[in-house]
């Protein structure tokens with residue numbers, strides 16, 4: 001099956017600044033990939049190259065099998081820019097209608113209503129941008145990115161302004177996209193969210209991919225905690241497979257067990273280990 005996004009050996013230089021250096025990245029159909037990295041790492045540059053807004057200095061980029069920037073590629077993707085702004089006078093419905101025209105979607109009012117509902121803005125189509133909170137505008141921005149059922153959705157920090165309820169809404173929406181076979185590249189600094197929803201993460205630093213893999217493979221085990229009648233015991237070097245033996249030994253030794261927890265490291269730990277201490 002054709003990948004939703006295929007990036008091969010892409011480099012981008014702005015004068016003497018190397019924003020991307022031989023980056024390879026794939027997003028499969030129905031795959032949710034988190035793109036992480038420090039400020040200035042090159043994440044937005046990569047997303048703009050995928051959109052065809054920025055031309056790579058070298059390398060190949062394809063969206064749904066078509067060269068990035070081509071008409072087919074542009075028609076196959078939805079994009080929410082990191083610093084977007086809709087005109088204050090426009091109503092939510094007008095913003096969506098404009099983007100429907102730009103995307104050549106014939107979904108009409110039904111598509112606009114469905115999209116507003118998907119981002120938790122049901123019935124808000126008549127609201128002007130200037131009366132909407134930042135989070136509401138961000139929700140609208142996500143709705144805009146989904147116009148025309150794109151095969152690839154590029155979201156550059158889509159939840160930075162959202163409240164916890166809004167983040168949950170977006171997480172559910174992303175899971176729905178995965179089920180529909182849409183590829184998603186999610187650029188975010190909210191690692192706990194990325195960890196919850198992404199199939200795979202790619203960490204970039206200084207324009208290079210420094211680590212990638214499923215979140216659970218990147219995080220390291222953090223030991224086992226056992227709650228006994230004498231209190232909580234922490235066994236920092238124990239792993240999940242040690243639990244039966246630990247419990248047996250404690251019970252044989254006369255302890256009562258009230259709970260056992262296998263602790264895993266967080267994606268944040270893995271991220272910091274991957275990027276800290278590198279020259280930038």
Ligand SMILES: Nc1ncnc2c1ncn2[C@@H]1O[C@H](COP(=O)(O)OP(=O)(O)OP(=O)(O)O)[C@@H](O)[C@H]1O
Pocket residue numbers: 014017018019037038039040041042043044045046082
């Ligand atoms: N149009 C441009 N002209 C010159 N340099 C640029 C341009 N756009 C980006 N850069 C540089 O390219 C590098 C990567 O920037 P980019 O915006 O891709 O980072 P980012 O990973 O998205 O960071 P952030 O987390 O802050 O959004 C930075 O050094 C930045 O200064």
Ligand SMILES: [Mg+2]
Pocket residue numbers: 043044045082156
């Ligand atoms: Mg950015």
